Amino acid sequence: MKARQKRLALVVGGVAVLGIGAWLVLSAFQKNLVFFFTPTQILAGEAPQGRSFRVGGMVETGTLMHQPDGLTWTFTVTDMAHKIPVTYHGILPDLFKEGKGVVAEGKLVGDTFTAEQVLAKHDENYMPPDAAYAMKKGQEAKDATAKLGVTVAADQSKGGK
Amino acid sequence: MIPELGNFSIMLALCLALVLGIFPIAGSFSRNVRWMALARPVAAGQFVFVTVAFACLVSCFVTNDFSVAYVATNSNSLLPLYYRIAGTWGGHEGSLLLWVEMLSVWTFAVSLFSRQLPEQTVARVLGVMGLISIGFLCFMLFTSNPFERMLPGAVDGHDLNPLLQDFGMIVHPPMLYMGYVGFSVAFAFAIAALMGGQLDAAWARWSRPWTLVAWMFLTLGIFMGSFWAYYELGWGGWWFWDAVENASFMPWLVGTALIHSLAVTEKRGSFKNWTVLLAIIAFSLSLLGTFLVRSGVLTSVHAFATDPRRGAYILIFLAIVIGGSLALYAWRAPKVGLGGRFALVSRESLLLVNNVLLLVAAATVLLGTMYPLFLDALGMGKISVGPPYFDTVFVPLMLPVLLLLAVGPFVRWKEASFAEVVRRLRWLALATLIFAGVAALSFAPSPLTVMGAAFSAWILLVTASYAIERLRHAPAGMPLWQRIRREPRGYWGMIVAHAGVGIFVLGVTMVKGTEVSNDVSMHIGDTTSAGSYSFRFVNFEDNIQGPNYIAKRGTFEVSRNGNIVTTMTPEKRNYVVQHMDMTIAAIDRGFTRDLYVSLGEPGINGAWVVRVQHKPFVSWIWAGCIIIAFGGFLAASDKRYRLAKKRRAAELEQAALPV
Numbered sequence: 001m002k003a004r005q006k007r008l009a010l011v012v013g014g015v016a017v018l019g020i021g022a023w024l025v026l027s028a029f030q031k032n033l034v035f036f037f038t039p040t041q042i043l044a045g046e047a048p049q050g051r052s053f054r055v056g057g058m059v060e061t062g063t064l065m066h067q068p069d070g071l072t073w074t075f076t077v078t079d080m081a082h083k084i085p086v087t088y089h090g091i092l093p094d095l096f097k098e099g100k101g102v103v104a105e106g107k108l109v110g111d112t113f114t115a116e117q118v119l120a121k122h123d124e125n126y127m128p129p130d131a132a133y134a135m136k137k138g139q140e141a142k143d144a145t146a147k148l149g150v151t152v153a154a155d156q157s158k159g160g161k
Numbered sequence: 162m163i164p165e166l167g168n169f170s171i172m173l174a175l176c177l178a179l180v181l182g183i184f185p186i187a188g189s190f191s192r193n194v195r196w197m198a199l200a201r202p203v204a205a206g207q208f209v210f211v212t213v214a215f216a217c218l219v220s221c222f223v224t225n226d227f228s229v230a231y232v233a234t235n236s237n238s239l240l241p242l243y244y245r246i247a248g249t250w251g252g253h254e255g256s257l258l259l260w261v262e263m264l265s266v267w268t269f270a271v272s273l274f275s276r277q278l279p280e281q282t283v284a285r286v287l288g289v290m291g292l293i294s295i296g297f298l299c300f301m302l303f304t305s306n307p308f309e310r311m312l313p314g315a316v317d318g319h320d321l322n323p324l325l326q327d328f329g330m331i332v333h334p335p336m337l338y339m340g341y342v343g344f345s346v347a348f349a350f351a352i353a354a355l356m357g358g359q360l361d362a363a364w365a366r367w368s369r370p371w372t373l374v375a376w377m378f379l380t381l382g383i384f385m386g387s388f389w390a391y392y393e394l395g396w397g398g399w400w401f402w403d404a405v406e407n408a409s410f411m412p413w414l415v416g417t418a419l420i421h422s423l424a425v426t427e428k429r430g431s432f433k434n435w436t437v438l439l440a441i442i443a444f445s446l447s448l449l450g451t452f453l454v455r456s457g458v459l460t461s462v463h464a465f466a467t468d469p470r471r472g473a474y475i476l477i478f479l480a481i482v483i484g485g486s487l488a489l490y491a492w493r494a495p496k497v498g499l500g501g502r503f504a505l506v507s508r509e510s511l512l513l514v515n516n517v518l519l520l521v522a523a524a525t526v527l528l529g530t531m532y533p534l535f536l537d538a539l540g541m542g543k544i545s546v547g548p549p550y551f552d553t554v555f556v557p558l559m560l561p562v563l564l565l566l567a568v569g570p571f572v573r574w575k576e577a578s579f580a581e582v583v584r585r586l587r588w589l590a591l592a593t594l595i596f597a598g599v600a601a602l603s604f605a606p607s608p609l610t611v612m613g614a615a616f617s618a619w620i621l622l623v624t625a626s627y628a629i630e631r632l633r634h635a636p637a638g639m640p641l642w643q644r645i646r647r648e649p650r651g652y653w654g655m656i657v658a659h660a661g662v663g664i665f666v667l668g669v670t671m672v673k674g675t676e677v678s679n680d681v682s683m684h685i686g687d688t689t690s691a692g693s694y695s696f697r698f699v700n701f702e703d704n705i706q707g708p709n710y711i712a713k714r715g716t717f718e719v720s721r722n723g724n725i726v727t728t729m730t731p732e733k734r735n736y737v738v739q740h741m742d743m744t745i746a747a748i749d750r751g752f753t754r755d756l757y758v759s760l761g762e763p764g765i766n767g768a769w770v771v772r773v774q775h776k777p778f779v780s781w782i783w784a785g786c787i788i789i790a791f792g793g794f795l796a797a798s799d800k801r802y803r804l805a806k807k808r809r810a811a812e813l814e815q816a817a818l819p820v
Contacts, residue, residue: 032550036543070682070764091761
């Protein structure tokens, strides 16, 4: 009987340890999930405030600017339907270019996306799939609004503020 | 002509693989000795044809045959010869061929070094490897043929991705593949054991050295990848929990569990079922890794053009291999049995805990790697899992492993006394605690750093004391070298590998805990600092011509306490063919620290944005990996794995002698 109780205690202990372990793993997992949003989704208010997420699209030509401290960059990411202004403090990856696809990870502060990380692409012609996805969605949104008779120009001025 | 010869060789190799996959296994069940005897010659033939195909592809690269589509996309006539050769495995098709080449090498090696094995086992092991080979050869022929011609041929090639133009490209993929594919031997052995329903100590003794060698190559391959990323990507990171890295790390974790569980199966006859399962999982993860990385499911420098046919083929192949072997396991494992029993406090128990933790760690990595892919494939949204997840989950899982790793050798097999272990280790535990106190007061800024340093000290101290204790057991007056020789190599392999883990942990702890990284905007003449070093921007040159690039170069004078230490020259290169910019960091390596300077982008008014880093003990990470791999090599070269062979040879010689 004693040996049996001991074994039972071991099994219960083991299950408890496993349970706690699994709970810790899953909560860490939950906490570190990074969701992806397109500029259109962000402007529609779908992205969370105060939590990290990723945004993807194209760096709009002519928007990349150096701030006076020499280390902070600002640029605009567009999915062709809507635009979102981005600031980034640090060194941009080698393949970051205006007019090319980009994915940035960071938080939304007010209307501006503050990037903590700008992800590199691996060659000149390669488009990050997330960015390509955002552009496709943006195009679809644009087509849909055009069909509804809402002018695209008005839409863009709203997005570009 | 040569590409056609290569293509033809692959087809012939496929025919032989079909023979190898069908007849020896069938013969092993119907006791057809002739069919079983086919295994060895056919394995040799397959090796010859795959090698001919591989040589053909290399020769296409060497002779710049741009009519071959694969060569045209991965090479260029300006590329130096050694990178043209390495370009052979620079893309999807060629790396598949390299995989198959490795598989045929391992198969051939098994056929050569298996003379002392029963004919039936040899037939089954080689047969299973033949089946794997069929899958890969078909995949290559039907979806990704490296010898496909282009009409008209290209005038010049598209060039190898500049990121890949490095010594690492020559070494890293072959090493990694040797490791991945090497697990196919352990897998084939496991499947053969399941087929026969028999698994004994001899089986374990036989598959151990193969598994150790594969594990050693995998260790070196991962190390090379990390080391390469560290200097090549230009920003000083060495592990990113990137899906591609995880793909190679998961088989490593399970492989590590496997070599320990094999030790138990050989020494004690326990863990039989478990060992077989680990062998299956390790190889399945290797397959998953290969396909994840090479199929374009993951986007990174490793991935190439996507083709939906490939994805479908891969899924089916994985389902057959993993599903089939697990089904066989479920059906036959009860016959193999669990093996010997052991008490709660025993070395077996500790190794079981180590195994479970390593497997759980691999599972958490798998969750973080695959979950985003699943969601994406099911159209349920795009997410990614941040590196903090891996850090928060992985570190707590590994802490008990590190603690037990040192203690394990002190604990007896079968049944040990907890009190005795405590008695033998108490002074070392005290010394470790004192070291932790000193670390907390002097160099370690955070509790985690103190803990890491203490764990590494614990591993090194306990392992060293164990080694000394064993050396003392030798008869008095024996010279040290002979005392060392007296102990088996397998034992030294363990000591060396465990010490390597201690060194690795120290390196990781120090880099993570105390590195300094500064991004600054600098004009010529400006000075900045990192750690106790100061960096002065002294010169800048533009338009430096390289063989296939144009570079900008900054010169930095590094000093410490007013004494000049070194001069560093980071570059920014533009590779002409692909119009690709690359940061070439300058690294000053040292025993206790690396200095790392990278040139960012032009700033305002002629300034440059520069990143300077002080990375303490980063070389210890690499040193640790190499030492761990060396431990694997020592263990694999243990005499007792060759003894059986020699004994057999001696018997044969005796039989041949005239009486």
